[in-house]
Amino acid sequence: MLIRELIEESASKFADIKAVKWLEKKDIKERSYKELGENVVLIRKGLKAEGFTNKHIAFVGESSVFWIECFIGVITGSNVSVPLDFGLPTEDLVDLINRSDSEGLFVSLKKKGAIKDILENCPKIKKIWILSDKDDKALDAISKELDGVDGFNEKIEMYSELKKSGVDSEDDSAPTAEKLATIMFTSGTTGKSKGVMLSQENFATNVEAVAYGREPGLIMMSVLPIHHAFSLVMDWFNGLSKGASICINDSLMHMTRNMGIYKPQIMLMVPLMIETIYKQIRAIDESVPKAMVKVKIFGENLDTIFTGGAHLDPFYIEKFKEYGIDIYEGYGMSECSPVISANMPEAHKAGSIGKPVSNAEIKFENGEILVRGTSVMQGYYNMPEETSETLKDGWLHTGDKGYMDEDGFLFINGRVKNLIILSNGENVSPEEIENKLGLTPLVGEIIITGENNGLVAHIFPDRDYAQVKGLSEEDIATELQKIIDEYDSTQPSYKKIVSIVVRKNPFIKNSTRKIKRQEVLVDEPQ
Amino acid sequence: MSKEMEFKTIVAQYANVNAEDITNDMKFREDLGFTSLDFMSFLGELEDTFDVELEEENAEGVYTIGDALELLEKLS
Secondary structure, X not given: OOHHHHHHHHHHHOOOOEEEEEEEOOEEEEEEHHHHHHHHHHXXXXXXXXXXXXXXXXXXXXXXXXXXXHHHHHHOOOOEEEEEOOOOOHHHHHHHHHHOOEEEEEEOHHHHHHHHHHXXXXXXXXXXXXXXXXXXXXXXXXXXXXXXXXXXXXXXXXXXXXXXXXXXXXXXXXXXXXXXXXXXEEOOOOOOOXXXXXXXXXXXXXXXXXXXXXXXXXXXXXXXXXXXXXXXXXXXXXHHXXXXXXXXXXXXXXXXXXXXXHOOOEEEEOHHHHHHHHHHHHOOOOOOOHHHXXXXXXXXXXXXXXXXXXXXXXXXXXXXXXXXXXXEEEXXXXXXXXXXXXXXXXXXXXXXXXXXXXXXXXXXXXXXXXXXXXXXXXXXXXXXXXXHHHEEXXXXXXXXXXXXXXXXOEEEEEEOOOOEEOOOOOEEOHXXXXXXXXXXXXXXXXXXXXXXXXXXXXXXXXXXXXXXXXXXXXHHHHHHHHHHHHHHOOOOHHHXXXXXXXXXXXXXXXXXXXXXXXXXOOOOOO | OOHHHHHHHHHHHHHOOOHHXXXXXXXXXXXOOOOHHXXXXXXXXXXXXXXXXXXXXXXXXXXXXXXXXXXXXXXX
């Protein structure tokens, strides 16, 4: 069943159940399955009425009911969605909008500051829709931002106007299983992010493969960024397929508070979240009954956490069990839509990343995990070379090393490619940052490492440059800190550099003069 | 408990140090080992404990305990 049928079926089967809940100030707002289904159709028709068929349409915004309705509106017709990380600096968003050949853009009010640059630098963009139902207020705010930009009025439209275009309009054709649904950008090891192409079938079969038995009306709380495949498939498509009420966490600041408000039964988290929650539990006096702690921290009803994106220490599985919460770790990547293997209530083993899902076939090549199946991507958008390096004879090379035990559970024990995986699940390409910062004259050599959940820049300053500029050791450190601060100010939190190590000696190099990454901590004369 | 001590007790739960040992010049990341999410969660607890409203942007430029105490004072 493709996503279009899935949504149609849920809208009729669970019509009166609340599909989405969200907070506006302190009020809980709700959208029923029937309303969600109707809005999706109006948006799909509206896009067609406004000339958008077989077009690429980008998304820049935080999780919201508008985001998911428009996203489903796009992929259940002939268009292709391009969900982008709204935390990226504007220049990166502009680059990805252009590289994905997007002609339309959905943007949230929080990102209104980026609209002007996008209009000026993305010539293909014909229309921008604002993900908000606060029409007057939103338009007023955007007009101020775009003061002086010619003709912006014709390009900007509100979410409600798009729906109006869909009234009494013709519906867009239903996509076939092979049709491209989404281009999803992921960190590349070469320093340039790659657009993962996922088809309708890729998504649909992954949703089916991760199904677990729960009753309609189940309460889920979504805390992960909606543009990630993990959240889209496991929180949203999977939740919507079983009639769950998906509650949107408005800020990571309020995760614990919102668990108290929504009282979720199931949540999807990255390991970093589990680690932070555990710190709160650890601080509570041991004499407090566990049932009370559960109410205070988890909002009473939480019984299951699915986690993935990075490895979780099994210690937390044991600890959370004391509060009646089962943690199931899984493994995946955008290239596999995304789930490859998962621990599930009926089959799990702590420390493993579960058994391969039903549509994923696994084999190993020199220890590397290879995957084949209906959820494996079509390739990287406009990157034939990178595609042929990753997809060989239908097998996807994951870049992770692992093994399978005698019970069929998969374990990971290393990485083939150079990618930093932080415990918030974000993948960071060190080369991407090194290339950017390496352009600064004072930075002679630079290597980025991931330590204690933060990025560290190891820099060997350009001594000649420092001498010409008359910089003392102290000045060099101050100047480098300034360079890093400036870089950090434009980056999403996971790409920020949390500390600098100024080296006395150049890095150790191999015979081809490449820096040996495994020996970056050695700082001795050569 | 004084407001400052109450504040430091919240900090201590993320840092695994005694509230009494926390000084105003300590940096959240480097000295106390806060992750980015610890910091966000900490801000949420400040809101609930001291009945203030914080925006994520408020936290920009907050590096040390002293910075955060100053911010809290400004918002109270």
